[in-house]
Amino acid sequence: MVVMTLEGNEAAAWGARLARPDVIAAYPITPSTHIPERLSEWIADGIMDSEMILTESEHSALSACVGASATGARVFTATASQGLALMHEILHIASGMRLPIVMAIGNRALSAPINIWCDHQDMMSQRDTGWMQFFAESNQEALDLILIAYKVAEDRRVLLPAMVGLDAFTLTHTFEQVDVPEQEEVDRYLPKYRPVHAFLDPERPITQGPLGTPQHYMEFKYAQYEAMNRAKGVIVEAMEEFGRAFGREYAPLVPFSPGGEIVLVTMGSMSGTARVFVRGARQEGESVSHVKVVAFRPFYHSKLAELLAGAKVVAVVERAFSYGSVGPLAQDVAYAMHRYGIKAKLANFIVGLGGRDVTLRDFSEVLETSKRILKGEEDPGVFWLNVAKEEVLKAEEVIWNA
Amino acid sequence: MVKKVTVGAVVPWPGSTAENKTGSWRTLKPVIHYEKCIRCAICWMYCPEPAILKVDPDKYPAPEGKPAIAKLPAVEIDYDYCKGCGICAEECPVNAIEMVEEVK
Numbered sequence: 001m002v003v004m005t006l007e008g009n010e011a012a013a014w015g016a017r018l019a020r021p022d023v024i025a026a027y028p029i030t031p032s033t034h035i036p037e038r039l040s041e042w043i044a045d046g047i048m049d050s051e052m053i054l055t056e057s058e059h060s061a062l063s064a065c066v067g068a069s070a071t072g073a074r075v076f077t078a079t080a081s082q083g084l085a086l087m088h089e090i091l092h093i094a095s096g097m098r099l100p101i102v103m104a105i106g107n108r109a110l111s112a113p114i115n116i117w118c119d120h121q122d123m124m125s126q127r128d129t130g131w132m133q134f135f136a137e138s139n140q141e142a143l144d145l146i147l148i149a150y151k152v153a154e155d156r157r158v159l160l161p162a163m164v165g166l167d168a169f170t171l172t173h174t175f176e177q178v179d180v181p182e183q184e185e186v187d188r189y190l191p192k193y194r195p196v197h198a199f200l201d202p203e204r205p206i207t208q209g210p211l212g213t214p215q216h217y218m219e220f221k222y223a224q225y226e227a228m229n230r231a232k233g234v235i236v237e238a239m240e241e242f243g244r245a246f247g248r249e250y251a252p253l254v255p256f257s258p259g260g261e262i263v264l265v266t267m268g269s270m271s272g273t274a275r276v277f278v279r280g281a282r283q284e285g286e287s288v289s290h291v292k293v294v295a296f297r298p299f300y301h302s303k304l305a306e307l308l309a310g311a312k313v314v315a316v317v318e319r320a321f322s323y324g325s326v327g328p329l330a331q332d333v334a335y336a337m338h339r340y341g342i343k344a345k346l347a348n349f350i351v352g353l354g355g356r357d358v359t360l361r362d363f364s365e366v367l368e369t370s371k372r373i374l375k376g377e378e379d380p381g382v383f384w385l386n387v388a389k390e391e392v393l394k395a396e397e398v399i400w401n402a
Numbered sequence: 403m404v405k406k407v408t409v410g411a412v413v414p415w416p417g418s419t420a421e422n423k424t425g426s427w428r429t430l431k432p433v434i435h436y437e438k439c440i441r442c443a444i445c446w447m448y449c450p451e452p453a454i455l456k457v458d459p460d461k462y463p464a465p466e467g468k469p470a471i472a473k474l475p476a477v478e479i480d481y482d483y484c485k486g487c488g489i490c491a492e493e494c495p496v497n498a499i500e501m502v503e504e505v506k
Contacts, residue, residue: 098410159409197409207413219407 001185001246006178008171009034011139012078012104012164014178015146017048018186019102022073025053025064027083030116031168032106035078050076058083062090062101069099070208072199074150074192077101080168081108081122088126094161095130095224097209099198100153101161102146107135107268107319108168109354117355118168120268123296124320124328130224132162132231133297135267139176142166144248145294147181147190151238154193158231160224167269168355181246189245232298252295253303257282260289261312262370263344265304265333267293268319270351270358277363288367299332305340313370313380314342317349319358326382345373347380362386424451428486430501432479436462438498441474445490445499453484 006014013035016024024043026036042048053068055061058079069075079087084105094101105123109115123133134149136142142164149162166172198208212220232252239250256275260282266274271292278290291307293299308314314337316330325331330348337346349366352358362385372378408414441464446454456475464472479490491499 096411197412204414205416207416207418208410210411210413212411216407216411220411223407223409 001182002180004178004180005175006139006180007034007173007175008136008139008142008166009106009173010038011143011176011178012146012166013038014180015143016076016078016102016104017042018181018183019074019076019147019150019190020048020187020192021050021076023051023053023065023068023075024077025055025061025068025075026077027055027058027061027079029058029080029083030106031108031172032078032080032083032104034172035104035106039076058086059090062087062094065101065103066090066094066097066099069094069101070097070198070200072193072195074154075099075101076103078104078106080106081110081116084122084126085110088129091126091129091131091161093209096220097198098159098224098227099161100150100159100193102149102153103161103163104142104146105163105165106168106172107165115354116168118170118269119319119353119355120165121320121353123163123165124322126163127297127328130160130228131297132160132228132235132295134162134164134295135293136164136166136171137269137271137292139166139171139174139178140248141294142171143178143180144242144246144250147186148235148238148242148250150190151241152231152234155234155238156196158227158234159197160227160231165268170269179246179248185245189242228298232300235295235298250294252293252300253307254292254294255307256290256292258289258307259310261287261374262289262367263308263311263314264288264290264363264366265293265314265316265329266290266318267296267329270317270319273358273360274317274363277360277367280360281367286367293329296329296332299336301332301336302340304333304336305342308337308342308344311342311344313347313374314344315347315349315366315370317351317358317363317366319350319352321350321353345380347373348382350382350384351386356386423482425453425480425482425484428484428504430486430488431481431504432484432486432488432490432499433502434477434479435498435500436476437465438496439477440465440468440496440498441471441476442495443475443477444493444495446477448489448493450487450489451480451483451485453480453482454478454490455480
């Protein structure tokens with residue numbers, strides 16, 4: 001193990017480098033450009049033995065990844081925001097063909113208006129593509145989760161692609177101390193990928209990506225459903241094995257200061273802010289806890305319900321929204337609560353879209369609103385925080401009255 | 403119903419596409435009038451399937467009084483896979499292929 005001072009992108013690049021991918025196909029996009037940039041430097045310098053395919057778009061980058069993975073290669077790519085959106089149709093193809101591709105995402109807002117800063121809308125908009133989705137809180141987690149993602153993705157019980165999100169700029173361009181594992185340690189944790197269902201062998205010709213008629217299609221989708229369910233167990237195994245090998249503990253859901261009447265639920269880099277807030281609030285006598293969601297797909301509904309037992313208000317604080325409904329994280333939390341009989345009230349707080357800072361003041365507002373909900377003084381629902389609502393209404397009224 | 407299901411819809415049975423007899427899609431059927439066919443094989447070149455086969459010269463009659471043509475391979479239509487697109491009839495320089503309604 002070597003301690004290095006790395007920005008989040010470099011940490012993710014180190015994760016990819018240590019996984020020894022056979023093929024990397026990528027197209028640069030802010031804020032994840034540094035990931036393929038660093039990898040291509042290492043390849044050019046002869047440090048990495050990978051084939052780098054530079055494509056003309058993200059759609060092509062992931063298409064090249066699909067082709068390479070279908071030959072039985074270990075494959076890596078990275079993108080963000082519009083790039084991930086452009087990959088959309090190929091995301092379904094990768095998961096449908098059960099190809100264990102791993103991709104790093106610099107979580108960034110989507111246009112319009114064009115914005116290069118952080119929120120989770122890019123990955124949330126790809127929620128239903130059949131990829132596993134993990135969110136890193138720190139640069140260390142970005143590196144480690146890439147290794148864990150490969151371990152799970154390539155497991156024969158799973159064979160599904162995975163994306164690891166690291167928040168734009170807050171992580172991608174911010175330097176932190178990162179423990180970089182030794183190559184030999186990683187090789188032991190993550191041996192060479194040995195494909196069993198999809199690979200190129202002239203002695204054993206196969207067809208991949210065929211037509212699936214109504215007679216057959218639904219079975220393949222059911223297989224993905226079952227594989228994702230099995231992934232829940234495999235992720236826990238892979239995280240536990242990671243802890244034994246590298247001494248850093250991971251879990252799909254991470255509780256902090258449990259037992260509070262109000263439970264905050266967050267993902268990504270704001271989770272650190274949430275813990276700092278909860279620690280302070282506890283000292284002031286507030287009954288508040290926190291749960292960090294690391295694995296969003298698959299979602300651990302029953303485990304979350306266990307962590308929410310005894311809660312009176314569940315406050316889901318998230319950096320994405322499903323327009324016309326509620327936030328995507330809140331939707332899963334609501335299902336977990338309903339399915340496993342958690343009687344608490346659910347409030348959804350929308351924060352930090354397009355890179356607006358998520359601060360302790362936001363969490364104070366979350367707590368104060370949650371306390372009013374607890375006392376029955378306010379209806380739970382969707383709350384957009386730190387946004388100039390009056391200005392928005394004024395602008396709309398100009399149009400209405402035109 | 404017994405189904406062939408594999409992980410990722412991989413088909414490990416080479417040549418299985420041939421099991422799909424695409425000729426069943428046809429509404430119009432090409433019929434070769436061998437007394438007109440000069441065996442130029444333009445239909446064979448244009449057929450996108452390909453469902454036009456080159457066969458033994460003696461299998462079909464050649465136009466009368468054309469001994470050189472009779473030595474060329476004859477063409478025939480593989481009705482198992484011909485989808486009835488009509489490109490062969492369109493391209494035939496001597497109008498030897500007629501599209502007729504498929505009757506089953």
